[in-house]
Amino acid sequence: MINKKNCYEHIIKDVEQGSIAFLLGIEPQDVLLAINNNKIIDFIDYSFFSSNDTIDMLIRKKNGETVEYTFEKDEDEPIGLQFENEFMDRQRPCKNKCVFCFIDQMPRHMRKTLYFKDDDWRLSLLMGNYVTFTNVDDAELERIVERKVSPLYISVHATDKEIRERMLGRSGCDIMPVLKRLVKGGITFNCQIVLCPGLNDGKTLEKTLEDLYSLGEFCKSVAVVPVGITKFREKLYPLNKVDFKIANETLDIIDKFRQKALSERGTRLVFASDEIYITANRSFPSFDEYEDFDQIEDGIGMYAMFSHDFMQACKGIGENKTDAGVICGTLIAPYMQKLLNIMPNKGVKAVAVENSFFGNTINVTGLLTGRDILNHIKEKGAPKHIYIPKDCLRRNEEVFLDDMTLDEFKEKLPEFKVYVVSGGFELVEKLAK
Numbered sequence: 001m002i003n004k005k006n007c008y009e010h011i012i013k014d015v016e017q018g019s020i021a022f023l024l025g026i027e028p029q030d031v032l033l034a035i036n037n038n039k040i041i042d043f044i045d046y047s048f049f050s051s052n053d054t055i056d057m058l059i060r061k062k063n064g065e066t067v068e069y070t071f072e073k074d075e076d077e078p079i080g081l082q083f084e085n086e087f088m089d090r091q092r093p094c095k096n097k098c099v100f101c102f103i104d105q106m107p108r109h110m111r112k113t114l115y116f117k118d119d120d121w122r123l124s125l126l127m128g129n130y131v132t133f134t135n136v137d138d139a140e141l142e143r144i145v146e147r148k149v150s151p152l153y154i155s156v157h158a159t160d161k162e163i164r165e166r167m168l169g170r171s172g173c174d175i176m177p178v179l180k181r182l183v184k185g186g187i188t189f190n191c192q193i194v195l196c197p198g199l200n201d202g203k204t205l206e207k208t209l210e211d212l213y214s215l216g217e218f219c220k221s222v223a224v225v226p227v228g229i230t231k232f233r234e235k236l237y238p239l240n241k242v243d244f245k246i247a248n249e250t251l252d253i254i255d256k257f258r259q260k261a262l263s264e265r266g267t268r269l270v271f272a273s274d275e276i277y278i279t280a281n282r283s284f285p286s287f288d289e290y291e292d293f294d295q296i297e298d299g300i301g302m303y304a305m306f307s308h309d310f311m312q313a314c315k316g317i318g319e320n321k322t323d324a325g326v327i328c329g330t331l332i333a334p335y336m337q338k339l340l341n342i343m344p345n346k347g348v349k350a351v352a353v354e355n356s357f358f359g360n361t362i363n364v365t366g367l368l369t370g371r372d373i374l375n376h377i378k379e380k381g382a383p384k385h386i387y388i389p390k391d392c393l394r395r396n397e398e399v400f401l402d403d404m405t406l407d408e409f410k411e412k413l414p415e416f417k418v419y420v421v422s423g424g425f426e427l428v429e430k431l432a433k
Helices: 020-024 043-049 121-127 138-146 161-168 176-184 202-213 244-265 274-279 302-314 333-340 370-380 406-411 423-431
Strands: 010-015 031-035 054-060 066-072 081-083 152-155 189-195 219-226 270-272 324-329 349-353 385-389 417-421
Touching: 020 066, 031 043, 043 121, 121 152, 138 176, 189 202, 202 219, 202 244, 219 244, 219 274, 244 270, 244 274, 274 302, 302 333, 302 423, 324 333, 333 349, 349 370, 370 406, 385 423, 406 417, 417 423
Parallel strands: 152 189, 189 219, 219 270, 324 349, 324 385, 385 417
Antiparallel strands: 010 031, 010 081, 031 054, 054 066
16 A cells, blocks of 8 residues: 655646556546655656556546556556656756856856756756766765666766865865765766866876776766856956867876776776867877767767768768858867868868857857857858758757847848758768759
8 A cells, every 4th residue: 555645746747648547547637646655756766666567656636536556567668657847856956166167157148047057967867967966965876876877977077075175166075985886886977077277187187087997887988178268257266278288288198098998998988078189289089989979968079970970971972062151160160171171072161150159268169159150151251051060059949059049040141041960961961962
């Protein structure tokens, strides 16, 4: 018998036709209260407990009646419920005051949702968001282990407790005990280090990599990315950007660990962002050296993936448009132009757009805004066929970072053809005549 005192309430939005829930007579606006005498905190709990082959499910019907459903099913067979709140809980905000926080460096006239700082380990599993684990207590850590939540994406930055506390702007930030508990529970994770010169580079970086290496195969990869510094840093912690010297020193440290890891474990483990290689004026690693591209969303191997797909697609192309321009940040523009020059018909241009919105220290493609691209085209001109990387738009939306919609962008350029492309294959496909 289910103990009703254990209940959390989740309103059912829809019931899949023909599903177990549908056949049981469960309807929209009914409320899920518990499964197998367990409160359901969020979608993690729902997925975990509903995967069992024997289910006791407590539902409050629309008329207020409470009904207990007991049934058997195949393990992992879905019950067929969708909820009004897909997350089944509120997102957990970040309580840190990171010295490098990008949101703190944004202008104040943008929509409110862009200023929400999440630090929710559940989004780490769902979307690959990086989390610091500073808001996860022992009970929640045990829940992560019990629910077998893998892989997670963890913002480490430094394993030295004092340095990490300084970087995150709060006490009690020792990450190694947390990582060791995850390892003990069999949880795998990918780690991120935002490199802030003078804070966590040099010897501190070496120690961090040594500590993460000691965790064995549970630490799947480590991404090292440079701190992003916008023009909106008034009254914020003084930071320096990663320059040529720091970039080369960092790559020397990373290369040493990559060689060691490859020799001892068959994986390179540590990966630097494309931006660090360009800043250091070094060649990118080969496509194969990025292994599984576990951290491509963090700018790790993006050019290697893009160029590999682009060159593969070019092998099958006969002719291509020539009055065409590919939008990109100023950092990658020379590399993009060199790549575009291998197309059968010359003339496709890399359109390097300077970032006025955040400042010219932000020079990557993914942080270009609609307004900056638009102003560049109007002031400096561009080919009539414009190709915009999907990375410039918000995930699952046709909206630029500055809230300009793609339709608004196109309306302001009626004489141009505008295309959104994702990856090298699609770009070549749309450039082909």
